[in-house]
Amino acid sequence: MRTIGNLGYETALGADVSSLLPKESIESLLSAALSRGGDLAEVFVQRSRTTSIPLEERKIRAAEARIAQGVGIRVISGEKTGYAYSDDLEMDSLLEAARVAAHIAEGPGTEHAIRVTARLAPDYYTVQIDPADQSAALKTALLKRANKAAYEYDPRIKQADVYYTDEQKDIIVANSDGLWIADRQTLLRMMVRCLAAQRRVSRSGVYASGGRIGMEYFDRISPEDIAREAARIAVVQLDAVPAPAGMMPLVIGNGWGGVLLHEAVGHGLEADVIRKNMSIYTGRVGRKVASELCTLVDDATLPNQRGSINIDDEGTPGQRKVLIERGVLAGYMTDRLNGRLMGLPLTGNGRRQGYHDYPIPRMTCFFMEAGDSDPEEIIRSVDHGVYAGNFGGGEVDISSGNFTFSITEGYLIERGRLSYPIREATLVGNGPDILTKVTMVGSDLALDPGTSTCGKSGQSVPTTVGMPTVKVSEMTVGGTAT
Amino acid sequence: MNYLEFAQDVVRSAVNAGAHQAEVYIQTGSEFHVDVRMGEIETLAQASAKGLGLRVFVDKRMAFASTTDFHGPVVADLMRTTVNLAKAASRDRYNGLPDVGPGPLPHLNLYDPAIVDLPAERKIEMAREAEKAAFDCGPRITNSYGAGVGTHVGTQIIANSNGVLYSCSGTDCTVSCAPMAEGDGEKQFGHHWSAKRFFGELEPAAEVGRQAAIRALQKLGARKVETQTVPVVFDWMVGPLLWEAVFHALDGDGVHRGMSFLKNMLGKQVASPVVTLVDDPLMPGGLGSVPFDGEGVLCARKVVIENGILKTYFYDARTARKYGQQPSGNARRGFASLPSVSPTNLYLKPTNTDPSEIIRGIANGFYVTQTMGYGVSTVTGDFSVGAVGMWICNGELAFPVQEVTIAGNMLDMMRSIEQVANDARFISSVVSPTFKVAEMTVSGK
Numbered sequence: 001m002r003t004i005g006n007l008g009y010e011t012a013l014g015a016d017v018s019s020l021l022p023k024e025s026i027e028s029l030l031s032a033a034l035s036r037g038g039d040l041a042e043v044f045v046q047r048s049r050t051t052s053i054p055l056e057e058r059k060i061r062a063a064e065a066r067i068a069q070g071v072g073i074r075v076i077s078g079e080k081t082g083y084a085y086s087d088d089l090e091m092d093s094l095l096e097a098a099r100v101a102a103h104i105a106e107g108p109g110t111e112h113a114i115r116v117t118a119r120l121a122p123d124y125y126t127v128q129i130d131p132a133d134q135s136a137a138l139k140t141a142l143l144k145r146a147n148k149a150a151y152e153y154d155p156r157i158k159q160a161d162v163y164y165t166d167e168q169k170d171i172i173v174a175n176s177d178g179l180w181i182a183d184r185q186t187l188l189r190m191m192v193r194c195l196a197a198q199r200r201v202s203r204s205g206v207y208a209s210g211g212r213i214g215m216e217y218f219d220r221i222s223p224e225d226i227a228r229e230a231a232r233i234a235v236v237q238l239d240a241v242p243a244p245a246g247m248m249p250l251v252i253g254n255g256w257g258g259v260l261l262h263e264a265v266g267h268g269l270e271a272d273v274i275r276k277n278m279s280i281y282t283g284r285v286g287r288k289v290a291s292e293l294c295t296l297v298d299d300a301t302l303p304n305q306r307g308s309i310n311i312d313d314e315g316t317p318g319q320r321k322v323l324i325e326r327g328v329l330a331g332y333m334t335d336r337l338n339g340r341l342m343g344l345p346l347t348g349n350g351r352r353q354g355y356h357d358y359p360i361p362r363m364t365c366f367f368m369e370a371g372d373s374d375p376e377e378i379i380r381s382v383d384h385g386v387y388a389g390n391f392g393g394g395e396v397d398i399s400s401g402n403f404t405f406s407i408t409e410g411y412l413i414e415r416g417r418l419s420y421p422i423r424e425a426t427l428v429g430n431g432p433d434i435l436t437k438v439t440m441v442g443s444d445l446a447l448d449p450g451t452s453t454c455g456k457s458g459q460s461v462p463t464t465v466g467m468p469t470v471k472v473s474e475m476t477v478g479g480t481a482t
Numbered sequence: 483m484n485y486l487e488f489a490q491d492v493v494r495s496a497v498n499a500g501a502h503q504a505e506v507y508i509q510t511g512s513e514f515h516v517d518v519r520m521g522e523i524e525t526l527a528q529a530s531a532k533g534l535g536l537r538v539f540v541d542k543r544m545a546f547a548s549t550t551d552f553h554g555p556v557v558a559d560l561m562r563t564t565v566n567l568a569k570a571a572s573r574d575r576y577n578g579l580p581d582v583g584p585g586p587l588p589h590l591n592l593y594d595p596a597i598v599d600l601p602a603e604r605k606i607e608m609a610r611e612a613e614k615a616a617f618d619c620g621p622r623i624t625n626s627y628g629a630g631v632g633t634h635v636g637t638q639i640i641a642n643s644n645g646v647l648y649s650c651s652g653t654d655c656t657v658s659c660a661p662m663a664e665g666d667g668e669k670q671f672g673h674h675w676s677a678k679r680f681f682g683e684l685e686p687a688a689e690v691g692r693q694a695a696i697r698a699l700q701k702l703g704a705r706k707v708e709t710q711t712v713p714v715v716f717d718w719m720v721g722p723l724l725w726e727a728v729f730h731a732l733d734g735d736g737v738h739r740g741m742s743f744l745k746n747m748l749g750k751q752v753a754s755p756v757v758t759l760v761d762d763p764l765m766p767g768g769l770g771s772v773p774f775d776g777e778g779v780l781c782a783r784k785v786v787i788e789n790g791i792l793k794t795y796f797y798d799a800r801t802a803r804k805y806g807q808q809p810s811g812n813a814r815r816g817f818a819s820l821p822s823v824s825p826t827n828l829y830l831k832p833t834n835t836d837p838s839e840i841i842r843g844i845a846n847g848f849y850v851t852q853t854m855g856y857g858v859s860t861v862t863g864d865f866s867v868g869a870v871g872m873w874i875c876n877g878e879l880a881f882p883v884q885e886v887t888i889a890g891n892m893l894d895m896m897r898s899i900e901q902v903a904n905d906a907r908f909i910s911s912v913v914s915p916t917f918k919v920a921e922m923t924v925s926g927k
Contacts, residue, residue, distance in 0.1 A: 003862075023566050023654055030644055030925045053570070055737070059571075059572035059851075060570065060572040061570045061571065061572070061574075061853050062544040062545060062571050062820060063544075063545045063546070063567040063568065063570040064546040064547065064567075064820070065544070065545075065546070065547040065548075065560070065563060065564065065567060066547065066548045066549070066818055067547075067548070067549040067551060067556075067560065068548075068549075068550050068552065068818070069550060069551055069876060070531075070550060079522065079524065080522070080523055080524060080525070080526075081524065081525045081526070081527075082525075082526050082527075083525065083526070083527040083528075084527065084528050084529050085529045085531075086529065086530070087532060087550035087551070088531070088532075089551075094880075097529065100529075103526065104523070104526050119892070136567055136569075136570035137569075137570055139570075140570050140571075153862070158738065158740060159693070159741060184727055186857075195739070195740065195741050197740060197859065198838070202740055202861055202862070203861065203862065204741070204861045204862075205921040218496055243889075245709050245887075245889065245923045245924075245925035246925055246926075246927070247709075249925055275517070275592075276625070276627070277625055278625060278627065278662060278671075281668065300870070305630065322927060330553065356529070356531070358525070364864050371669070372871065391592070392856070392857065393856065395854045395855045395856075395868070396854075397671070397854065397870075398661050398671075399669040399670060399671045400669060400670055400701070400704075402666070402670075402868065402869075402884055402885050402886060403854070404854045404855030404867070404868035404887075405855065406856065406866070408854055418877050423862070423864055424862070424864050424866065425857060425864075425887075425889065426855045426857035426866040426867050426868055426887050426889075427887070427888060428553045428854070428855075428868040428887050428925075429885065430885055433534040440607075453511075464816060476706070476885065476886065476887060476925055476926060476927075477887075477925060478866040478867070478868070478887025478888070478889050478925045479866065479889055479923070479925065480866075480889045480923045482709055482710070482923060
């Protein structure tokens with residue numbers, strides 16, 4: 001059991017992480033990194049311990065442990081970035097990395113002493129029972145419970161796979177402005193995949209759940225809950241009819257449905273594409289970009305959410321930002337490089353996958369605020385359309401604004417009621433266009449269960465998406481039934 | 483550090499610590515990358531990296547661990563932890579290393595000293611050339627995501643307690659460019675790249691830039707079309723999406739568990755007779771070429787689909803034992819992951835047909851140049867993705883199209899492939915020449 005409060009934080013964690021790379025060594029690396037000049041030097045230290053356990057065909061397939069540690073060194077000079085990393089923590093290797101990163105600056109420069117001072121990070125993800133301290137046997141017991149619940153859900157469930165992962169990622173960020181800050185980022189996730197079969201038809205259902213939380217999570221959301229949801233989706237799909245093709249009204253369920261906003265809007269509000277004038281939202285702050293029913297927020301401070309961060313990977317504390325307020329664009333998500341070049345405040349969105357990567361602007365927990373409509377009423381308002389309940393993921397093309405997302409559980413809406421489940425389909429739309437077509441927003445805001453991971457420029461980071469039930473007046477559904 | 487000896491040492495120590503079988507997989511390498519945007523260097527990144535994956539079997543129970551820290555005490559501790567972790571896993575009588583000892587390693591030509599010695603200045607210059615060539619394609623190219631050049635030199639080593647000890651080194655170099663075109667308030671980007679193991683085989687940087695600009699310009703003025711069922715042409719950049727999904731549906735594990743739309747299809751017609759799909763790990767200079775797989779099985783060329791007939795499924799050591807097959811040599815991995823069945827150089831065999839000939843034969847159809855999203859199910863075979871491309875009218879590319887989807891079932895799609903072209907480009911590990919599917923649903927207005 002380990003509880004880290006604000007006061008004990010630096011001593012509890014700082015002592016741990018400091019042993020990895022002492023402050024004095026970090027200061028020497030920062031000095032070396034700025035030896036040819038430059039605006040900012042930064043050292044990012046990471047040590048991750050991951051446990052993964054897959055269960056397939058009723059057997060614990062393996063028990064897996066991973067350690068990744070390394071140091072990334074970045075030098076920023078104007079619009080240019082020099083980056084190098086080392087997984088060898090010997091000072092010789094690290095100084096070499098610092099010199100490589102330093103090459104981006106044109107000089108002249110001289111090596112001068114840099115002193116860093118420890119700052120306290122906020123604490124948005126208190127962990128009560130640290131997964132890193134728990135035995136593999138305890139974790140396999142959870143997997144077996146999920147497996148049992150999946151098969152017991154329905155005799156048509158023929159296969160179940162259960163995957164458990166926990167990660168304890170310790171990071172230190174220090175820079176030549178004198179910052180030194182550390183964070184422990186715990187991540188927990190269970191995913192269940194079921195296969196349902198009936199006569200000659202086979203369908204799968206996937207559900208995942210978790211967050212930045214300890215084992216106490218499973219007292220609230222049980223392994224059985226996660227398994228039954230995956231099994232339910234697979235069984236529902238057995239009766240699915242081909243999805244329709246063409247433009248029609250769409251009702252998007254709350255929670256996971258926020259993937260629509262993440263793709264349609266979120267990526268276009270990241271400061272790198274704004275600064276480079278590649279986003280359709282460049283230069284539009286203060287303008288109406290969405291229906292006034294839309295208020296969109298990126299909030300890193302939500303307790304225990306998968307996308308929450310105490311500090312970003314540049315050491316900036318996590319924050320809550322309203323990006324679109326009642327349809328009007330209010331601001332962008334920044335990292336240090338783009339924020340400085342654009343004269344915008346830091347919003348704590350400079351994130352990276354790990355020490356191999358330099359930070360870029362990324363979302364944390366991105367969601368739409370609740371509206372006034374009754375979710376049932378929203379469905380009743382549609383004569384012929386589609387209801388989307390569960391999702392596979394999405395993609396956006398920032399410059400054109402075109403985006404897609406895939407439905408893994410959806411239904412036809414006929415005369416205001418859900419009728420048949422439909423087969424998996426991809427939906428396509430244009431971001432700015434879709435936002436003007438949001439005609440009803442439900443009162444039932446929910447976040448996704450803790451399953452989403454966002455990929456950008458080859459880097460994956462855990463995120464959270466969220467949304468109330470929303471009606472879009474028309475969108476193209478990519479089925480086969482014409 | 484001599485990594486070959488190190489790998490063997492760790493295997494021996496794991497066995498001494500109680501493992502009945504042990505396997506070590508090591509990756510080491512160095513990489514360099516430069517991004518140029520609007521003529522200026524945006525990012526320079528350079529690093530060396532290494533990692534070790536240890537797999538042990540204790541009493542037919544499997545455990546795995548990986549680390550990037552090679553220090554003696556860390557590795558010793560990891561080894562004991564791994565052997566101990568195995569107790570948490572289930573006993574499975576099919577578990578274990580492949581039942582093969584060491585064999586003669588085929589020599590593949592995968593290493594080019596010219597890439598190792600390529601000066602950073604030259605790489606920066608190449609990225610600049612690519613981006614400049616894109617801007618030279620006219621005033622409607624107004625902006626750029628940038629152009630990049632990356633090089634990578636790497637070695638993989640596998641050692642196991644059956645006496646296997648293999649090592650293989652390779653190089654690769656990538657040039658890419660992503661310019662943006664603008665017109666009437668509309669922004670469209672295009673993307674093109676070249677990637678090779680040998681520097682001399684790369685497409686000239688300027689040509690990469692030019693091709694990327696053509697893709698961006700081609701999309702200006704794109705519109706949505708009516709929902710309809712028409713012939714759909716997958717160009718060389720989008721075709722690999724289908725073949726990669728098909729390959730995953732051929733994983734013996736999923737097939738035998740009833741989780742694949744290609745189960746019970748061995749020896750049957752799964753595609754039209756013009757389709758021959760090959761997985762060739764021994765292709766000279768291939769980006770996916772490798773002499774041994776992630777379990778130490780020697781790799782071999784396999785015809786996957788021959789004239790439309792499905793010839794093989796794919797197995798790793800465990801699934802081969804379980805289903806009475808031979809391991810395919812396709813268990814691929816990084817140091818931090820367990821081996822899993824994956825393609826090496828997977829390609830649809832090209833013909834002599836020029837893509838323009840395919841287009842000429844279509845009165846009303848859709849030529850797809852970019853897909854978005856991944857609405858692809860290997861369980862049901864359902865395929866539904868966002869698409870961008872050109873509408874074909876009377877045998878000619880008439881106007882650009884966006885914000886539509888294409889959908890069908892992969893088995894129906896493969897069986898209705900009418901033509902395959904000659905334009906296979908081996909710049910990724912899954913390769914497809916342009917091909918025509920007789921009909922799919924295009925969903926738009």
